[in-house]
Amino acid sequence: MFTNRLVKLIVPITLLCVLGISSLIGCTPDHPMSTFDAKGPVAERQLSLFMMILWIATAVFVVVGGGLLYTIIRFRDKGDGFKPEQTHGNTKLEITWTVIPSIMLAVVAVPTVISQFYISSPPDGEDIRINVDANQWWWEIEYPESGVVTANEIHVPVGKAVGVYLTSPDVLHSFWVPKLAGKMDIVPGKTTYMWFQADEVGNYHGQCAEFCGESHAYMRFRVIVDTEEDFAIWQQSQLADAKTPDSDQEKQGATLFITKGCIACHSIKGVPAAAGIIGPDLTHVGSRGTLAAGIMDMTEQNLSDWLEDPNKSKPGNIMSKQGIAYTNEAMALTSGDISNLVAYLRALK
Amino acid sequence: MASIASAFSRPKYPVGIWNWATTIDHKKIGALYGITAFIFFLIGGLEALIMRAQLARPEHAMVTPEVFSQLFTMHALTMIFLGVMPLSAAFFNLIVPLMIGARDVAFPRLNAFSYWVYLFGAILLQSGWLLGGSPNSGWFAYAPLTATSFSPGSGMEFYAVGLGVLGVSSLAAAFNFIVTIINMRAPGMTLMRMPVFIWMTLITSFLLVTAFPVITVGLVELYFDRVFDFNFFNTQAGADPILWQHLFWVFGHPEVYILILPAMGIVSEVLPTFSKKPLFGYPVVVLSGITIGFMGWAVWSHHMFTVGMGPVTNSVFALTTMFIAVPTGVKIFNWIATMWGGSISMTTSMLFSIGFIFMFIIGGLSGVMHSIAPSDAQQQDTYFIVAHLHYVLFGGSILAVFSGIYYWFPKATGKLLNESIGKIHFWLTIVGFNIAFFPMHFLGMDGMPRRQATYAADMGWDLWNMVSTIGAFMIALSTLVFMHNFFRSLKKGEPSGGDPWDGRTLEWAIPSPPPEYNFVTIPTVTARDHFWEEKQLNINTPSDALEEEDGHGIHMPSPSYIPLVTALGLAVFGYGLIYSFAMAGVGAFVTVVGIYAWAMEPATAPED
């Protein structure tokens, strides 16, 4: 039944089907962290390199795997007592299958090295610079040219080369926004560098990609790519002092922010008492789309849950370990406290 | 002096637990390694199942992130150091002397010592679970997360001391096998007549000797930082955390070749036997192994493509990594050419070896994808890497180990493993394995980072995580099938005789199981596959007939308490380094006494 011709046909067809189907189902560019949805030159370059090697690898797999399958079917023991010839080797074959892969690799090496240099620094220089200071388990972002300081949400103008300068006061982290660029690790004691450019307006997901401790899985961030006008507007508003509280709820919240010890870790520009540098700057926290380092959307319910029990949303986080509202029974937040604080914080746009 | 020594008489236990505790017979030590390693393989597997259960669903809280980080740390440490490496050691022990025509290894007591140190080191490492915390910073333990300020508790001391103790075991074994292979071959067995498995053992041993001291230095530095406040990785004092990464990976990359070369050796023995043809391109396969051994030292920074070493360094390591694929590919082609034109019997052992080749092609290709440094910036620290490493370590090493078990179980026990159950084991394993790990390629390219206790629900990662978990449980099922086969066959397996597979190498020329002295007369070897050649010329005595001769006059080394005692001293020393320097002193004292006793005890007791 297994004639050689049939086998020669079936084997590669099966392999191709398996691979074809898996690539179709494996390729999901609409997912938020997909590397197949490159939206900038760095990610595009990295993706095109990957696609090139993917095709080559697929071809190699079909040829070699197919050869293997064919061999074991064709030369299986047919129970006829066949005694194979005791071949020991073939020099020509050895040379061929050493040289051909070497040449293939040498060919692949060229775009590899070129691209390595391309992704290491922007070919036409930086348009804008951001300093990212990665902490356990949140991101501080500083725009040295304008003076903006924020946390966990980066805004950049579309179509501009962004130079990212990465530091950390504690442990290794890694800055990764798959749709814009491959990752760069963050090493305490030095500054590492990467660049990216976003060619399409949008909201991009990022995650820490180097194990950094208990809450590593909860250290995420967003990169919001604005039009140039929107970016300028955002920048202006970020430079302003915090909005003063309007309603009674907000005013109560503002007071609680001080009395419940939030100021030990958090800053709010325009509130002299709030000058803490251990945690994220909250001057404009209400304007951010997510909270607690990108793990939940900024909604009233989520912010309430977060303030009630930070450890539930983000096991291991520092706020529940150091905030006196969480370590000192006498200072615990009542549900009334929480609604006031939520109102205050959400108003800090 | 002599009277003191004679006060401690040599052990003489024909059977029982003390027989095993004082044995210096390579075959028994091989069995000890094999059983112990398999138990730890099961523990590592359990750790994996818990992780997969946790990750089957998004935002799952089955285990806390702290426990999860201990799980992924211990899973890797257990599988690599307590599972795969000792499984390789089991084969080295059982097979190397038989294949080279020797009666035992060069240093039988050192051999036993290696095993006991492995056992105690393994217990030490695992005991963290019960003693207040396992290591939790990953098996790679990157600084500065491993500093006391970021990882309080004694978990990282268990890591440093545990791996240090295990290193002693590996080094001792490596010394032993290098000397055995170079110096104890049967007359006429030149280097180029040695079976490929022996070559791979030799290269692996050289890699062990040169790589383990490097990680030992790293572990010492980590230990000193944590316990004595040294500054090796203290960024406040100007230290560079990347130093740890370099030390770790200069060891770590040769380590992965240590994990795969023995597997390649096993496959290089199984394929020719069941194809009824010699290995195609023997000199080239040997040379490829040697090349891989050397080139393996030139690629380590491909684990560090994203730490900011600069485009020149990244490019250099990208190129060296790409080119190490060449000798690997050459081996694969030679294996296929071995089967070409042969008469292939699809025994379970053969199925596993063929499965190895398939899985290794995939794992090797994904490795080449990683070598392309710019793209690796997207793949590094994602499930794409997890997929790659499991294709080469499980699809590679573990499948080859199973192939070796089905192949050499008869030699060790005199019984065959059941072939029908074996085939079920094989198919369950390979299908379950691919279901568990192929989707991880997708998850990685879809942006899922590794070493995360959980993931958000709106990432689109739910489906493949669930599929992967199902595959993991299939692997667990396949392992149970294997265990059933193993125990059943031990009890009532079909007798195998000395040469059940019509084998090619010397171990099949003696009875199964072999007598204590292995060979009645050490053969004089005249060719590669000497035993096969003799069979073709009908000049070899069937091995079963040899049982009628006895081994009178063959002096074997005598059993000894000393390896066990010395290893125990080392274990106490290890615990002392974690808990109390007084205890460390006691342990060191016992070790030193053991060493002196060892030096003064003759290898063979005068009365034997």
Next chain:
Amino acid sequence: MEHKEEHTTTTGIDNRKMMIWVFLGSECMFFGSLIATYLIYFGRSLSGPGLEILDIPTTSVSTFVLLMSSFMMVMAYSSIAKGDVKKFRVWIMCTAILGATFLGFQYYEFTEFAHHYHLTPQTNLFGTTFFTLTGFHGAHVTVGVIWLITLFGYSFYRKEDLIRDDALNVDFLALYWHFVDVVWIVIFTVVYLIGVRAAGVG
């Protein structure tokens, strides 16, 4: 009962001799990694004492002492290989004494650094790397000295073990001792001589 075959090795070299060479190979990697760490952190201490506190003249004396001990070791091996146990005892004891003297110098140096210059392993990168590297070397010398004294003891109670197989047991110790000496020469050159020059404090 007669032995059925001789105990020859494939290369003609004794198994234990081969093993000690392999062991020394692993030791090269060990010290190599420690030296690499030292070199990587060379000149990168943020504060605290540096190479200026190294006392080259005194350390040259201790280096000479260690080199002389290697010479004594050669003489010890030569004596026992000829079967002269009495001379062996003298030479091996001299080797041990010189080795211990070297350790004495090192003890002096360590305490001077700690008490007078306030340099400990905890002080800065130089302290950490210097003490670890030279400390491990000193530990190897200590093991060697204990081994030497042990063989001195053997010369009274287990003479046959010393003389057997061309004094193989002494040969091992000699190889180990010379290796430890060579490592010191590398350390002395890299840390003391070249290092001081490179740091511009010599």
